[in-house]
Amino acid sequence: MTTPDEAWLDSWARVITMGAIFQPANIVFAAAEVDLFSRVPEQGATVDEVAAAVKIEPFGARLLLNALTALGMLVYREPRYHVPPELRPFLTPGPETVLPNLKRFAYENGVWLRMARILRGEEPAPADYGDEFWHNYSDKYPGLKGFNRYCAGKVVKANRETITSATRILDLGGGDGVFAGWALDLNPSASYLLVELPDGVKCQADLARHVESGRLRFQTGDARTFEHEPVFDLVVMNELTELFTKEEKALIVRRALNALAPGGRLMAIKFSLNADGIEPASIAMLSLRLSLMRPGVYLETDEELGLIFRDAGFDPVDVRQVYLVEPSAEGAGRSKKCVAIGRKPA
């Protein structure tokens, strides 16, 4: 049984550990910044070889290499340091690399260090903070695109009836093409209009056969100002609502309503967040991350998304969760997507 002193120490340690947790992350960021992992060949490298390659003096290089080894990011077999084979695909350039993500986290860390001032409006976040959300990232972060393709596939398969019953589909902000690819494969009779910000469409090559067949078309536009004749059976907003303020969320849902034919449906997909906005923890943190992009932006709860649909005039509205991995499987803080589907009254 825990004595009061031990409980105190445990709480103390949790607070201090949370305050100091930046250290391992910054060690990896420093290594990524100097391109250290790419400079360690498969046969390994000595301190002097790494130091010369990354232009750090050997003394500091040894300490950095030792810290990376202590973190399990390198292995030391005297006198050479090695990138463990299981980490090499992620830490060196290639299709699985996470180096761009690590550099982005390092950049984000610099912004988050100023979080209090940004949240207070005393200084803005840098103009390019949150670019990975606003602009199509798929050419820069291949690993993340793979994850999003996986998620889109789960959502499409779980909503087969909604997608196969549509003949004209509008996708607002779907420039990475992950949803379009699954939906067009599932529904061979659908035509698909994908609306994205200028230079945001990066999926032409992936979806070339659908473009060539004439089923997939692209149009430049912004969900907040988009207007179209009410001809669509289905409007899709995949990971879009979270990029906007409360007022803008309501606005884009109304825009979607206007583009739907009577009886048509709006489907919005986002990471699931409980009604209290607190669980899952990683998604609560995602909301904070989004809120730093510009004042008023946040990830709405599943409940709030349903209310926005109803306020716009959709009826009925169905809000459900789609598990990305089996509920019994370990891990995966982002294990659920929320799918809200609303019908435009006939």
Add this chain to the structure above:
Amino acid sequence: MREEELRAVRSGIIGACNAHRLANLLFASIEVGLYDQIPEEGATVEDIARACNLDQTAARVLMQSLAATGILAAQGRRFFLPCEYAQFFGAGPSSLLPHIRLLHEESEFWSRAAEVLRPSYDGPLLADVQFRSDAVGAYMDLVEWNNRAYAALLWDRMSDLAPLLRQVLDVGPGYGYFSSTLLQRNEQVVVTFYDLENALGRCRQRHEGQPYTDRIRWECGEAPALPYDGEFDVVMANDLLHYFSGAEKLTFLRAAHKALKPQGRFMVVKFHLDESGCAPQNAALFSLKMFLTTHKSHLETDEELEMLARDAGFRNIERIRLDELKTLVTGIN
């Protein structure tokens, strides 16, 4: 490697790297003064937004994130500081606010680690922050919390020697907990505390009114330049040598050798670091931190300290593990 294993490895890398968000969340919550505004009966988002000069969306996502990490608890529309954390986020003696502010400043340095590691770096150093007059107290507190328990362990291990001592030099004593333990166990020993003026002033306050105070001498100076010759039975330098470059460590050990009487003993309690310099993890990271702190120093391995001590003229050198984190290195003049 199987797909799931690959995904787990990838998640591990990403998870370690986005952990910075937790620390930054804590820093921001303190910087906006959030904890001052949460009474026992809790506070709503609107209360906090008004009191901390935040818009409501910012206040809400901040508080929800803190609740997600367990620092706050939510009940209906109100957020509370759980009782186990209240003392750490208040203004009392257990407050951690100054220490977390110091970690916030430290984090700024870590975020520029690649730049600081370059030989051309000539910008500010973390040491400038840690030893700044408004921060040195918080820094010394953190050092004490990490190390205080080792005072009793040290003198338990040296229980045969402790009663025989008459003159002890404690270099860089911090708050002097290693020596105060000895002063309480041996009523005939006189201890000289030797440190920088700023730190020594705080140490002096800590020992005011203690029954052993008249057996403490106070001397200001830089550790590598000890001015003594054959005066002490023991020279202690606990958790100190990691502030020095390799050359300074040797200079200091030679000065300590000179300060000791014949058969005198030097004693150094330090973070254990194995021959590879890579384990345990906390010590390897600490060594890098010391370089970022001073741009010259590091935590020496236990083996390295033994070799330096031998070069300085000590003999019968022993490395004694106090526990998994700390080593006592000791030798005879």
